[in-house]
Amino acid sequence: DIQMTQSPSTLSASIGDRVTITCRASRSISSWLAWYQQKPGKAPKLLIYKAFTLESGVPSRFSGSGSGTDFSLTITSLQPDDFATYYCQQYDTYSPRTFGQGTKVEIK
Amino acid sequence: EVQLVESGGGLVQPGGSLRLSCAASGFRVSDKYMSWVRQAPGKGLEWVSVIHIGGSTKYADSVKGRFTISRDSSKNTLDLQMNSLRVEDTAVYYCAREGYSYGLTGYFDNWGQGTLVTVSS
Numbered sequence: 001d002i003q004m005t006q007s008p009s010t011l012s013a014s015i016g017d018r019v020t021i022t023c024r025a026s027r028s029i030s031s032w033l034a035w036y037q038q039k040p041g042k043a044p045k046l047l048i049y050k051a052f053t054l055e056s057g058v059p060s061r062f063s064g065s066g067s068g069t070d071f072s073l074t075i076t077s078l079q080p081d082d083f084a085t086y087y088c089q090q091y092d093t094y095s096p097r098t099f100g101q102g103t104k105v106e107i108k
Numbered sequence: 109e110v111q112l113v114e115s116g117g118g119l120v121q122p123g124g125s126l127r128l129s130c131a132a133s134g135f136r137v138s139d140k141y142m143s144w145v146r147q148a149p150g151k152g153l154e155w156v157s158v159i160h161i162g163g164s165t166k167y168a169d170s171v172k173g174r175f176t177i178s179r180d181s182s183k184n185t186l187d188l189q190m191n192s193l194r195v196e197d198t199a200v201y202y203c204a205r206e207g208y209s210y211g212l213t214g215y216f217d218n219w220g221q222g223t224l225v226t227v228s229s
Contacts, residue, residue, distance in 0.1 A: 001169075034215035036153075043202055043219035044153065050210050055217065087153055091214025096168060097143070097155040 002026050002090050006100035012108040019075045021103045023088035028068045029095075035064055035073045036087045038102075044087065048073065075105075083107055110134040110218045112203045117223030124193050124227075130186040130203030130220055138181045141206035141213045144188050146199035147222075154199075157188065158206070171197075193227045200224050 003026040013019050023033065031051035036044035046055045048064040051071055061076045075082055088100040116128040128144070144156040157167045157177040165177050176189040186203055200222040207217035 032212060032214065036216075038153075043221055044216070045219075046207070046215065046217050049207060049215040049217075053209070089153070089215065091212065093212065093214075096166065097158070097214055099153040099155070102152045 002029060002092060002095045002098055004088055004090055004098050004100040006086075006088055006103050008103060009101065010104045010106060012106050013078050014108045015078055015080060017078045017108075019078050019082075019105060021073045021086055021088075021105075023066075023071045023073070023100050025069045025071075025090055029090045029092040031067045032091045032093075033064070033066070033071050034089045034091065035062075036089065037082075037084045038087065039084045047086075078105070110205065112205065112218060112220035114201065114203050114220040114223040117201065117225045119226045119228065120193055121229050122193060122195055122227055125189070125191045126193065126225060128188040128190065128201055128203075128223060128225070130188075132184050132186065132203075132205070135205070136181070137179045137184055137186050140208075142177075142179065142186045143204045143206060143216065144177060144186075145202045145204050145216065145219075146197075146225075147202070148196075148199045151199075156201070159186070190225070193225075195227050198225060198227045 005024045033051045035048040038044040052064045085104045111133045113131045143158040174192045202222045203220040204216035205218040206213045
């Protein structure tokens with residue numbers, strides 16, 4: 001199975017900060033990567049798929065980049081609603097879907 | 109509007125069985141890949157199982173041989189039969205619809221609210 005490793009595990013930031021979360025796959029997954037946001041007690045919400053495609057309705061301050069094994073999620077200007085846990089997930093064709101361990105974005 | 113509503117969770121003893129159901133609206137479950145994803149308390153997300161449009165199924169190694177995913181097109185529901193439950197199966201179980209784009213499915217574009225399964229004696 002493909003292992004997904006996110007960093008950092010926790011990130012402390014302030015409103016208005018630019019924030020970047022990275023995700024590394026144990027082998028190449030082309031661009032088959034999604035990002036989710038999860039708030040406590042709620043289901044995850046899709047933010048980005050195909051590494052860089054913004055899901056409908058997601059604010060443009062979220063963006064994704066990368067291909068192969070290295071990916072990143074960037075929030076250009078952190079808003080109060082963005083404090084949450086973020087997960088990456090790979091969906092390469094011949095491998096079980098797997099998630100990163102999560103990155104908690106908390107208030108500094 | 110797409111909506112997914114899970115039911116069937118609860119407390120069960122180790123070795124017991126439980127059947128989860130997910131009622132879908134706004135689309136047909138038979139037209140999409142559908143998955144179950146779980147999250148143990150305080151932990152991350154773990155994919156459990158998927159049923160393809162054609163009806164074939166796949167499972168995570170951790171549940172293979174114990175869990176069975178199925179769908180009922182007449183009721184528009186997705187089910188998960190869980191047998192031989194273990195303490196480590198304790199989690200919130202989410203039903204999730206898979207999106208399709210660029211020729212590939214596998215990411216989750218709609219999720220239910222989740223149902224808690226607790227395996228304990």
